[in-house]
Every structure is written in C-alpha cells, then in structure tokens.
Amino acid sequence: MTIQQINSFAAGEWIAPGEGARNIASAVTGDIIASAGNNALDVQGMLDYARNVGGPALRALTFHDRAKMIKALALAISKNKQALYDLSFATGATQSDHMIDIDGGIGTMFVFASKGRREMPDGHVYLDGEVEQLSRHGTFMGQHICTPLQGVAVHINAFNFPVWGMLEKLAPTLLAGVPAIVKPATNSCYVTELAVKIMLDSGILPAGALQLVSGGLGDMLDRLTLQDVVSFTGSAQTALSLRSAPHILENSIRFVAEQDSLNASILGPDAAPGTPEFDLFVKEVQREMTTKAGQKCTAIRRMMVPENHVETVIEALSARLDKTQIGDPKLETTRMGALVSGGQKRDVLEKAAIIGQEAERVYGDPDNFTVDGADAEKGAFVPPMLFHCANPDSAERVHDTEAFGPVSTIMGYRDVNHAIELVNKGQGSLVASVITHDPAVAREVAMGAGAFHGRLYFNNRDSMKESTGHGSPLPHMVHGGPGRAGGGEEMGGVRGVKHYMQRTAIQGSPDILSAIGDKWVPGATETTNKAHPFTRTFHDLKIGDTLHTEPRVVTMEDIEHFAHFTGDTFYAHMDDAAAKRNPFFPGRVAHGYLLLSFAAGMFVEPNEGPVLANTGLDNLRFMKPIEAGETIKVRLTVKKKTPRNEEYGEVRWHVSLTDGEGELVAEYELLTMNAY
Missing domain, CATH: 3.40.309.10 (Aldehyde Dehydrogenase; Chain A, domain 2)
Incomplete structure (x- = not known):
C-alpha cells in the first residue's frame, strides 16, 4: 500500500514530511495510510509571510471584497467535495458524517459570506454601536470601531471535523482581514490538506492569506505578538497547557478556546x-x-x-x-x-x-x-x-x-x-x-x-x-461555553469576526468621526448640490450630500382629512379637550404618520430616475407634536452607502423634521435602492 505524504504549506511552498514525521493509520483497517510532520519548518518565516504579505493584501480588501472571496472559496470546495468524501472514509466517518463535516463547513462559509455583505460595510472600518454625544452641543463625540489585527491567526483544530473545524474558524478570520495558519490534528490532517489544496489551487486567496502545518507547530506560539490570535479546539488539558504558557500570558495574546465539555x-x-x-x-x-x-x-x-x-x-x-x-x-x-x-x-x-x-x-x-x-x-x-x-x-x-x-x-x-x-x-x-x-x-x-x-x-x-x-452549532449563533468548555466563543455571525479585530474608542468632532467611519454623523459638514439627490446615481452621491426643503404649513383640514382617509381617529387628533388632558399634547395635533407622509412629499423627486425603491425606514422617533397652523421643514442627508449587487446599492438617508423654530420634530433613517 502506498503511504501518502501529507505536506505542509509554508511561505508559499509545499513542504513534504521530514524529520519528526508520524505515521497515520486508517481508522477502519488499522493499516498505515499516511505520514505527516516536519520538525524543520521555518515557523518564523511562516509568521513573517503571513504578517508582511498576507495581512496587507487582506486588509487592502473591503469587508465586501472578503465576503465575495469567502463565497468563491465555498463554491470551489463544493465542486470538489466528492474527493473529500472519498478521503474521509479512512477517518471512520460515514457518508452522513461527511455531510455534517464537509457540507456543514461549506454552508458555514456561505453564511459568513452573506453576513459580510449584509451586516458589514463595503469599507475597512466596522462601526460597533452608535455614536455617543460627549458634549453639550455635539461638537465632541465618541464611537467604537473595529479594525483588523495586524498579525496572524493560528488555528489549532481537533481531529473530529477536519473540514468544518477549519472552515468555521477560517471564514470569520478572513472576513476580518487576518491571515491564518491552520494546524489540523495529525490523525485526520490528510482530509484538511486536500481542502487547503482546493482553496489554494483556486487562485482566489491572496498570497500569505492561508498556510498549513501538517504536524507539530514547534515553537511557533512562543513567537506570537499582541497582534496575533490563537484559536484552539481540543482537550481541556491541552488548552490549559497552551494558554498558560508564560509568553502567551506576558503578552496578553488572545486565546480562544473551545474544549471538551459534559454537554x-x-x-x-x-x-x-x-x-x-x-x-x-x-x-x-x-x-x-x-x-x-x-x-x-x-x-x-x-x-x-x-x-x-x-x-x-x-x-x-x-x-x-x-x-x-x-x-x-x-x-x-x-x-x-x-x-x-x-x-x-x-x-x-x-x-x-x-x-x-x-x-x-x-x-x-x-x-x-x-x-x-x-x-x-x-x-x-x-x-x-x-x-x-x-x-x-x-x-x-x-x-x-x-x-x-x-x-x-x-x-x-x-x-x-x-x-x-x-x-x-x-x-x-x-x-x-x-x-x-x-x-x-x-x-x-x-x-x-x-x-x-x-x-x-x-x-x-x-x-x-x-x-x-x-x-449542530450554527454559524449564526455563538459556539463556545464557560468553565471547562473553554470560556471561548466562535462563530455567532459578526460576533465571531470581532475576535480577530481590535475594538477602539475614537473621540473627536462629527467631521472626524464621519471620515473615519465613512458614515455621516449629525453635526458633520453637509454638502448641497443644485441637482436633486434623487436624480443622482449611487456612485454620484457622496456622504453628507444634503437637501433642505421648503417649509410646509400643517392645517386642521390636513389633520382631519388624514384621520378620515386612514381611519386613524385617535382622540389626540380629533378631540381637543381630551388631547389637552394628555400630558404629551397641547391640544389636537397632527398624526406622526401624516408628518412622515408630508416629509416624503417634500423631499421626493417624482420623475423616473436612479431611485428604484424605498425599502423601509429605521430608528423612527417623534420628539415634538405639531399643531394646526405650524410649519415643518425637512433635511435629507446621505448617511451611508452600501453596494448590494452589480446593478444597485443601498443608500441610507438621515431624515430630520423641524418646526418653524428649528426644533426637532421627528428623526429617522430612510433606505432606498439606487441604480449605479
């Protein structure tokens, strides 16, 4: 029987087993089927290659670029999964087991690719939470951001899922913009090696984004820095040994552990x-x-x-x-x-x-x-x-x-x-x-x-x-647990991506925060243009582009017509005495949704143009009631832009309604799909 040589992929080269190689037996027959391991791997060279070549290449891509890359990798593996099935039988796994491991890993990649496109920006900075106003007049503000770590993720995986175990770590790591060095368990590393070959041969990954250690890591963990991450799956005993190493503790190196537990x-x-x-x-x-x-x-x-x-x-x-x-x-x-x-x-x-x-x-x-x-x-x-x-x-x-x-x-x-x-x-x-x-x-x-x-x-x-x-751990939900389960957390959608990023609090003026986050912050510079924003394509619109409407007077006839037309005859709009007994209203007031309808009529350009659809609104708040005879104005500002496909992208508009005194009446975010 031919014994397969399981190679490592280090600094752009495939390296055969060498000194320290270990034989691997078939779980079914007990026969030796493979050999893996090489004590002569240049682990410092691998780390340097990841940090200096892979890292910059990944960070140059946006989150959406990386999401597309992950989807392409999943498709490449899917086209070759039969070869992975055939090889996996030697691990003792059945066809049903293969589908959990291989198809499950592919599915996980697809989910992270989708979440990257849907929940993360087409940019390089992830905004974590809302803006915090740190001053009375809003000229000094704060925001939490996440940016990719500038190191390498070392993934130490268990033997039981040679494909899923790798991909569920790799997907969020690549989406974060961090290169990975994958070390599978030796007993089943021959399956992981094939999956890595499929991804590398696809030509999808930039150089240095993915490396493979088939065998031991040597002293690689002793060479890590504060910018690196260790993600471990395995026994509690091994996790304790690795995470308690003085170098790991002294440098506060992130150590994510998912270990055995008594479920x-x-x-x-x-x-x-x-x-x-x-x-x-x-x-x-x-x-x-x-x-x-x-x-x-x-x-x-x-x-x-x-x-x-x-x-x-x-x-x-x-x-x-x-x-x-x-x-x-x-x-x-x-x-x-x-x-x-x-x-x-x-x-x-x-x-x-x-x-x-x-x-x-x-x-x-x-x-x-x-x-x-x-x-x-x-x-x-x-x-x-x-x-x-x-x-x-x-x-x-x-x-x-x-x-x-x-x-x-x-x-x-x-x-x-x-x-x-x-x-x-x-x-x-x-x-x-x-x-x-x-x-x-x-x-x-x-x-x-x-x-x-x-x-x-x-x-x-x-x-x-x-x-x-x-x-069945799902990529949408966190996988991990406290205590003897390791105290770590993997997957969980974007939560899992953040493990490979640094959360930083930034503070400054609205213009500074807008520039860093590529998202308009109230109080930041507004740009007006002679052309109505609804006549401009997705690419022509800029963050901060603003339209100020002419004022409109709200009449009692408007209020009553809206009430009867819609059936919304709530007492605050129809019964002056009852409205005055309400602590929120001075008397009969306009419906909030009437004001929204008027706002749309005030800022909409009715002719056919780049705006394809209104897909909803977020974060609606009513701050002040409007009585008959009062005036409202609208400010419409481009807050954020997110490409969606090859034809159109999503524009998030900040909409604010003010009264004749300039006080805020209502505020919300409008979502439209705009053609390129």
Missing part, C-alpha cells in the same frame, strides 16, 4: 412516555451518541430525566441503539463507523471505565459486539455504551469525565430545580438541551442554567420538524 440534555417533566417530546428526546440522544461515533464536542454526555421515567428511557434508547449498525463506513447500511484511531479507542475505553466506577453500564459491551464489513480488532471500533447513575448528587466522575465517543450516562431528577443542579455540575458546557412543551419549564431552565452553558437548545413538537438538532 447534557434534560427530558422535561411534561414529556412523559407517549408524548412527541419523549420520542424526540430518545431520537436526539441516539443521534448524538452515534453521529461521528460520538466524537463531537457537542454530543450529549449526560441525560437528566424524571426519576419515574428512567427505566422507560433506558428501554426506548436501547431499542433505538439496537438498530444502529456498526461497520465499514463505506457501506450504505452502516450507521456508525469507527473512532478516528486506535489511540482514541483506548482513551474512550479508559474513560468509560472511570464512568463505570459510579454508574452501571446498561447497554453496550466493548468486548462483545458485531462490526459489519471490517475487523473490530484491527479497526478503531467501539459499540454505543449507555450508563445509568443511580446517585448523581454524590457522583463526581460522571460530571467531570468525558469519554469522547459513543458514551452517555442517564440519571434521574426529582424536579426541575434538581435537573438544573445536575446539568450545572458539568461546570460549563458548549450546549445543554431541554425537550419540553412547557414554556414555564424552558424559562426556569434558562434562568437557572444559562450562566453555565454557551447554548441552550429547546425543542418540542412545534419546532422538531425544522430544528437542526442538539449537536
């Missing part, structure tokens, strides 16, 4: 046998125990069920596990493949034995099980193992020992408070789930357990058809 699932007290929730709970647990052979950082390790349902759950879960065919992952009939390696198999059996000191194994015998199409002794196969802990209050090891495989422990609870106490005994997890149809139970768990878990997943008959599952 749990609670069967609600209302979810009795025979209910949809009971069946759903059993299905979810079985899936989480067997998907990726239980090698998921989010898998269910502990189950809390009402004491009177423990035996019924064991019976129902055992029946479902009986249908889980273990075998060669290439076979269509296989529902659970092998662990990633013989070493992982030994670790799982050792940890299961520790759990067995406090719990009785009620399903699964590692010394007596059947494997279809493969040799159970040569491959890294284990059966699903279910334990029952009769005394969870006094137990310790079931709450602090994770067997990273198809192993889970069931325990009974007396009431919801007791279930919360048990679920929190894990001292921090990535996810806890609650299967209940009772909103009161959900709220009680959220209040009592939320502080101990990075994600709370609630499911029942109403959401089960569309829910993604207990163990």
